[in-house]
Amino acid sequence: MQPTQKLDASYWQGRYEAHQTGWDAGQITPPLRDYFVQLSGPNARRILIPGAGRGYEAEYLHGQGYPQVWVADVAPDALAALQTRVPDFPAEHLLLQDFFALTPAEPFDLLVEQTFFCALDPAQRPAYARQSAALLRPGGKLMGLLFDTEFSQPGPPFGGSAAEYRAYFEPYFDFVHFAPAYNSLKPRQGRELFICLRRKTEVKL
């Protein structure tokens, strides 16, 4: 389960330029939409969507009136697609940056995961958990979807299992929800975990 090439910014930008974006659902996915619907409503909570791609979750939240939604991605074309679709999305909330290098002035309240974790070199998974914890305030949440399956093709995407993922997140997070998703997109049904993890107060980063 190792990448056969370097998964850097030029790799991802190349995927967008070549229109090889099979992961792109073209809209917010039902598990994320259903989670957002039950939030208390538009407020100033700071939300980050890392590896956001074309940013359908950001579009949805922005459309619901959330003023503090941020996206980070290393591929300029991904962020440009969001900017074109949603011209009034704040340009300063489009971060053309490596997730692992983000050092925000203020911590986030919520991180949203959607086919970003599975796109990374699996060797970066412990660092993903650590960086997610570093970006969140104590009590802040990391929520979203993780594949609970292995893929026969070489990645990305890279698969994995709930037991594997638990070990990465346990040092930093309490597990509010960590179970098979019941409302996945059809092609992903039975192959996704819905996660909602609360950042512990005391963590060693």
Ligand SMILES: C[S@@+](CC[C@H](N)C(=O)[O-])C[C@H]1O[C@@H](n2cnc3c(N)ncnc32)[C@H](O)[C@@H]1O
């Ligand atoms: C599989 S795509 C998923 C995009 C989006 N979340 C979606 O579901 O449509 C992975 C995204 O992560 C971005 N990416 C990869 N490595 C990154 C990194 N280290 N920091 C920020 N973004 C990254 C890629 O450019 C790509 O847009």
